[in-house]
Amino acid sequence: MARRKKKQPKLTLGKVIFSLLILLLIVLVAYFGKPYISEYLEDNHDDDHEKVVSGELSIHFLELGNKYTGDSVYIKAGDVDILIDAGSRGNSADDIAGYLNEYMTDNTLEYVIVTHAHQDHISGFVGTSSIPGIFEQFECEVIIDFPMTNATSKVYQNYVLKRDAEIEEGATHYTALECYNNENGASRTYELSDGIELEILYNYYYENKTSNENDYSVCLMINQGSKHFLFTGDLEAEGEEKLIEYNDLPEVEVFKAGHHGSYTATSTALLEVIKPKIICVCCCAGSDEYTSNPDNMFPAQAFVSRVCHYTDQIYVTSVADDSEAGYTSLNGNIVILSSAEGVTVNCSNNNTILKESDWFKGNRKWE
Numbered sequence: 001m002a003r004r005k006k007k008q009p010k011l012t013l014g015k016v017i018f019s020l021l022i023l024l025l026i027v028l029v030a031y032f033g034k035p036y037i038s039e040y041l042e043d044n045h046d047d048d049h050e051k052v053v054s055g056e057l058s059i060h061f062l063e064l065g066n067k068y069t070g071d072s073v074y075i076k077a078g079d080v081d082i083l084i085d086a087g088s089r090g091n092s093a094d095d096i097a098g099y100l101n102e103y104m105t106d107n108t109l110e111y112v113i114v115t116h117a118h119q120d121h122i123s124g125f126v127g128t129s130s131i132p133g134i135f136e137q138f139e140c141e142v143i144i145d146f147p148m149t150n151a152t153s154k155v156y157q158n159y160v161l162k163r164d165a166e167i168e169e170g171a172t173h174y175t176a177l178e179c180y181n182n183e184n185g186a187s188r189t190y191e192l193s194d195g196i197e198l199e200i201l202y203n204y205y206y207e208n209k210t211s212n213e214n215d216y217s218v219c220l221m222i223n224q225g226s227k228h229f230l231f232t233g234d235l236e237a238e239g240e241e242k243l244i245e246y247n248d249l250p251e252v253e254v255f256k257a258g259h260h261g262s263y264t265a266t267s268t269a270l271l272e273v274i275k276p277k278i279i280c281v282c283c284c285a286g287s288d289e290y291t292s293n294p295d296n297m298f299p300a301q302a303f304v305s306r307v308c309h310y311t312d313q314i315y316v317t318s319v320a321d322d323s324e325a326g327y328t329s330l331n332g333n334i335v336i337l338s339s340a341e342g343v344t345v346n347c348s349n350n351n352t353i354l355k356e357s358d359w360f361k362g363n364r365k366w367e
Contacts, residue, residue, distance in 0.1 A: 070282065082198065093131050096124050117159070196224045229336075255274060260283040260298045266303055279307055281314065285320065330359065
């Protein structure tokens with residue numbers, strides 16, 4: 001028996017018009033709704049991004065208890081504690097340790113970064129005959145330091161001895177080059193807390209000789225979502241040129257001034273790339289420790305003349321004076337707090353920006 005054919009639906013004018021209206025509606029929604037869809041996606045992307053930067057980060061540029069210029073920067077990201085350098089002299093170890101103990105509960109530095117072999121960056125790790133160094137006062141889990149050096153000084157030799165003793169007690173040691181190359185268990189980036197990461201940047205002088213010890217400095221970035229915080233040790237202009245050449249540097253929220261605000265660092269070439277919003281200078285302003293030329297004393301006039309085109313949010317730890325101690329606080333300990341709400345500055349002495357300080361008005365020009 002022949003199979004009965006299915007009855008085909010009858011196409012009416014009403015159905016044709018309805019179908020055309022539906023098609024027209026789809027086209028209109030696709031065309032006119034696109035901006036609103038994009039805005040919705042962007043808003044949701046921003047919400048996700050804010051979640052990435054929701055972790056709280058604090059960065060502390062420390063005064064070091066004497067009249068000498070030096071670096072020591074403490075960073076806290078969640079429960080992770082990081083110390084970059086420990087200058088300026090052996091007796092600074094007590095001041096650094098006292099400060100850290102206000103924020104640390106487990107006596108453990110998860111990361112210690114040592115930028116280069118100069119006394120004003122390493123002597124606090126060594127300490128003195130009566131004051132234990134940072135390596136002795138704290139458990140250090142990971143130590144990252146400079147791959148190359150020309151140093152032969154006693155303080156450098158003692159640094160190596162104290163560092164190696166810490167390694168014997170269980171610390172892990174990498175050079176910055178091992179980190180950058182992801183070699184021997186090291187990593188280029190370390191996740192710290194809630195989307196905050198420590199990134200070791202490439203420095204040409206990690207594996208090429210130079211007569212300028214400062215250019216061996218370990219360079220690193222702290223990344224917090226779209227916020228970036230740059231640390232270059234005492235890297236000077238030639239090293240900064242290489243840093244730009246070999247790294248894709250973003251604009252940054254905070255830059256630790258190169259080489260304590262020297263006229264030889266924080267070049268225009270670097271500033272044009274990173275466009276810092278805040279600059280923190282670890283130095284004793286106006287000290288003749290390294291030069292008798294007033295214009296070149298930290299922070300140098302040439303430094304001011306370059307950075308003034310990018311920001312006036314410049315903070316300085318200390319200033320030289322005629323007191324028995326030889327110094328007093330300018331801003332004091334400079335504390336940067338960064339969270340999803342933004343970036344704020346709070347200093348232990350005052351929050352006066354450099355160009356509005358009495359020392360600046362008597363010694364520098366904003367030009």
